[in-house]
Amino acid sequence: MFSSDDLSSLRWDAVSGAVEIIDQTLLPHTLRWVHLDSLEAYCHAISAMQVRGAPLIGVTAAFGLAHAIAGDPSDHNLELASARLLATRPTAVNLRWALEEMARELQPRPLKQRADAARKRAIALREADIDSCSAIGDNGLALLRAISYRDTLNIMTHCNAGWLATIQWGTALAPIYKAHAAGLPVHVWVSETRPRNQGMNLTAWELQRAGVPCTVVADNSCGQLMRAGEVDCIIVGSDRTAANGDVCNKIGTYLKALAAADNNIPFYVALPESTIDWRCADGGGIPIEERDPLEVLAIAGVDAAGQGLEINLAAAATSAANPAFDVTPARLVTSLVTEYGVFAADSAGLARLKEQLGIAGDGENIG
Numbered sequence: 001m002f003s004s005d006d007l008s009s010l011r012w013d014a015v016s017g018a019v020e021i022i023d024q025t026l027l028p029h030t031l032r033w034v035h036l037d038s039l040e041a042y043c044h045a046i047s048a049m050q051v052r053g054a055p056l057i058g059v060t061a062a063f064g065l066a067h068a069i070a071g072d073p074s075d076h077n078l079e080l081a082s083a084r085l086l087a088t089r090p091t092a093v094n095l096r097w098a099l100e101e102m103a104r105e106l107q108p109r110p111l112k113q114r115a116d117a118a119r120k121r122a123i124a125l126r127e128a129d130i131d132s133c134s135a136i137g138d139n140g141l142a143l144l145r146a147i148s149y150r151d152t153l154n155i156m157t158h159c160n161a162g163w164l165a166t167i168q169w170g171t172a173l174a175p176i177y178k179a180h181a182a183g184l185p186v187h188v189w190v191s192e193t194r195p196r197n198q199g200m201n202l203t204a205w206e207l208q209r210a211g212v213p214c215t216v217v218a219d220n221s222c223g224q225l226m227r228a229g230e231v232d233c234i235i236v237g238s239d240r241t242a243a244n245g246d247v248c249n250k251i252g253t254y255l256k257a258l259a260a261a262d263n264n265i266p267f268y269v270a271l272p273e274s275t276i277d278w279r280c281a282d283g284g285g286i287p288i289e290e291r292d293p294l295e296v297l298a299i300a301g302v303d304a305a306g307q308g309l310e311i312n313l314a315a316a317a318t319s320a321a322n323p324a325f326d327v328t329p330a331r332l333v334t335s336l337v338t339e340y341g342v343f344a345a346d347s348a349g350l351a352r353l354k355e356q357l358g359i360a361g362d363g364e365n366i367g
Ligand SMILES: CSC[C@H]1O[C@H](OP(=O)(O)O)[C@H](O)[C@@H]1O
Pocket: 052, 053, 054, 055, 158, 159, 160, 161, 162, 165, 166, 170, 171, 172, 198, 236, 237, 238, 239, 249, 250, 251, 324
């Protein structure tokens, strides 16, 4: 489905070194590329959710660090820029993972080698993400092929875990793209995903663009769709999965997992290994981002004339809480779909993955 001239969420120019991202806060109504030309611009892009999604956040931060190092390769600036990027969002572990990958590459090097090494490592992380997500798609496709369905395979998803959350393919949507390309009759229930509406604004836009049949539904209707037999399986992404299989993902994921368990519907989590936090014993240790309550109290869109506008939904002075993620206990997850295969969402399943990868106790590769 993707070729070199296909859209990806972050692109870079090999000659000028310029890095551009799609400003996802303007989708689905406006597709605008934004040139990131300072560390501040990279930090803002992540914290303001111009770019979002665990893998994309990580790759964007890697390019942001490479940009900062090009100006000053000193240890002090490396630490300073890493700290600023790490502080942009607390939950997605790929942010920490990518910055640690970059530090591992740069710290042993002499200063004069760091700028080139940083850029090459960021580019390599971007390419590795494309390969990982494609492999997640292949492994997820095998799961979808094994599901029995009537005339159409009805898949529900939450938030956006498509190519807009990675570089290409996505995680939860990768098996769906591969299934569609393989001719499976898939249909996707797209949960709108209040309050930032990543489902309605991003997933529906992606799927429509790819020609995958989909229907946007209110988050609150998903339980009824499951009870009515309209859902054959659920696939979601992850921002951080603990070593025991607990999954932290967009707010609302836990409720879908509860309803799926109550209706005996397979609940799959698609993620690259970089989203597993091997140092985190269980979901209780995952920081949950609290975002601005205004994201709950107001909503942005366009009017009939296509003009952008934001409207207040609640009465003045209404208070709101806005936790951006929740934790789904491993017991509610049917399987973890990774680039290395499908694993049980429990300590034994993840120990099998860790052994397969040759990872030590604290997540460091021993290979
Ligand atoms: C492939 S990671 C996608 C993951 O990230 C989203 O969070 P956000 O939009 O706040 O970055 C959501 O949890 C997705 O499942």
